[in-house]
Amino acid sequence: DLKGFIFDLDGVIAGTAQYHGQAWHQLADELGVTWTEELANGLKGVSRMDSLEMILKAGGKENDYTDEQKVAYATKKNDNYLSLIKQLTPADVFPGIKEFLDDLLANGYQISLASASKNAPTILEHLQLASYFTKVVDPATLKEGKPDPEIYTRGAEILGLDPANCAGVEDAAAGVASINGAGETSIGIGTRSELAEADVLFGDTNELTLANIKAQMDK
Ligand code: G16
Numbered sequence: 285d286l287k288g289f290i291f292d293l294d295g296v297i298a299g300t301a302q303y304h305g306q307a308w309h310q311l312a313d314e315l316g317v318t319w320t321e322e323l324a325n326g327l328k329g330v331s332r333m334d335s336l337e338m339i340l341k342a343g344g345k346e347n348d349y350t351d352e353q354k355v356a357y358a359t360k361k362n363d364n365y366l367s368l369i370k371q372l373t374p375a376d377v378f379p380g381i382k383e384f385l386d387d388l389l390a391n392g393y394q395i396s397l398a399s400a401s402k403n404a405p406t407i408l409e410h411l412q413l414a415s416y417f418t419k420v421v422d423p424a425t426l427k428e429g430k431p432d433p434e435i436y437t438r439g440a441e442i443l444g445l446d447p448a449n450c451a452g453v454e455d456a457a458a459g460v461a462s463i464n465g466a467g468e469t470s471i472g473i474g475t476r477s478e479l480a481e482a483d484v485l486f487g488d489t490n491e492l493t494l495a496n497i498k499a500q501m502d503k
């Protein structure tokens with residue numbers, strides 16, 4: 285039986301994924317790396333430094349920069365991203381998310397956050413959702429990023445729950461892989477072609493309700 289829900293942030297709670305995309309796209313242009321839909325999707329849920337490595341690799345430039353230069357580029361992307369997310373307000377919370385969170389708490393479920401983003405606490409403040417997420421995995425303490433299971437394993441741990449009693453909610457293939465690897469129920473938000481491995485799938489956050497989840501799990 286499900287007792288806890290572990291949430292991704294970017295692409296599940298709000299549309300910050302588009303700002304990550306915008307900021308990486310700008311950096312890719314500067315590095316002379318062609319920006320493609322495939323590259324953009326592959327970066328979803330992936331940590332900051334791993335994302336930079338993927339971009340450099342896509343352009344065959346993985347050996348062109350020192351670690352110091354790479355950190356400088358990642359910092360530049362983050363500064364750009366931070367200026368983009370300043371405009372976030374509670375109106376940017378995806379449809380149905382606040383209702384779902386309220387419903388979970390009203391029914392005694394526990395919730396935690398498993399975002400790879402070091403900016404997650406700031407974003408939650410802007411969205412006025414910080415009070416829902418008193419349990420947040422600190423991505424700075426992780427050895428491995430998504431798709432490794434570590435972040436979702438920790439998401440269950442901080443709730444004091446067995447992973448088998450937890451569900452993770454994700455918009456990225458790397459995140460769904462992390463949830464499945466942790467032995468939790470994966471709930472994907474997106475398309476079947478992108479999230480082939482999700483146990484439960486919804487096209488849109490407004491379909492995310494306890495009743496709809498149970499209906500798909502009972503199938
Ligand atoms: C998010 C985004 C990724 C981003 C990562 C790290 O993960 O989806 O695109 O690269 O966080 O973010 P930051 O650079 O802000 O630390 P998630 O797990 O919330 O989808």
Ligand code: MG
Pocket residue numbers: 292293294295296301328329454455456459
């Ligand atoms: Mg995400």
